[in-house]
Amino acid sequence: MILPTHNIALQKAWIVNDLEETAKKWSQMLSIGPFHIAEYSPAAFGEIEYRGKPGKLHMKTAIAYAGDIQIELVEPIGIYPCAYFDTVKAGSTGFHHLCYWTEDIDADLNHYQEKGCSVANLGQMAGNGPRFAYLDANDSLGCMIELLERAEGTEAIFNGWKESAKNWRPGDAAIVKL
Numbered sequence: 001m002i003l004p005t006h007n008i009a010l011q012k013a014w015i016v017n018d019l020e021e022t023a024k025k026w027s028q029m030l031s032i033g034p035f036h037i038a039e040y041s042p043a044a045f046g047e048i049e050y051r052g053k054p055g056k057l058h059m060k061t062a063i064a065y066a067g068d069i070q071i072e073l074v075e076p077i078g079i080y081p082c083a084y085f086d087t088v089k090a091g092s093t094g095f096h097h098l099c100y101w102t103e104d105i106d107a108d109l110n111h112y113q114e115k116g117c118s119v120a121n122l123g124q125m126a127g128n129g130p131r132f133a134y135l136d137a138n139d140s141l142g143c144m145i146e147l148l149e150r151a152e153g154t155e156a157i158f159n160g161w162k163e164s165a166k167n168w169r170p171g172d173a174a175i176v177k178l
Helices: 019-030 083-087 105-114 152-167
Strands: 011-015 035-040 045-050 059-066 069-076 094-102 118-125 131-137 143-149 175-177
Touching (some): 019 035, 019 059, 019 069, 019 175, 059 152, 069 152, 083 094, 083 118, 083 131, 083 143, 094 105, 105 131
Parallel strands (some): 011 069, 094 143
Antiparallel strands (some): 035 059, 118 131, 131 143
8 A cells, every 4th residue: 555545635714713704705816615613622532542542623614716726714612632723823824734644544654653753633523424534744944734533424524515616606605514
């Protein structure tokens, strides 16, 4: 098997303070949309680890497409130890991660750890959903790397959003709340 199992970034993500306002600004400035907004409370996750210990995640996300590039805006809810604040100081905004599908998350985790990346967050969506990880590549790349287990349902949702972006025009609704 060639590692990592995927080397084409599917997503670029930024940490923001006001998700809806930022999504509207991105939409207006770049003529992209719609941004699909969702909140992920701690109950959305089956389990979360932060640097090998029990952790939590709670955030709102806004996802849109600029061509084939998925843009994710993330607004963490609360301040607590997590990958988001390891890269972008609480209360600040900035680039956070590149996301890649993974066909074998354990093998890819080992690959990146051998390259010097530590696992900042490791988790799984509730209901035996896909696993994901944020790997700390700040020292070498200045950002995190997210690995997301490829799952048919998630991929279908992303493809639907990509299709909706093809038909979106400036003046259409910039935000779709899920």
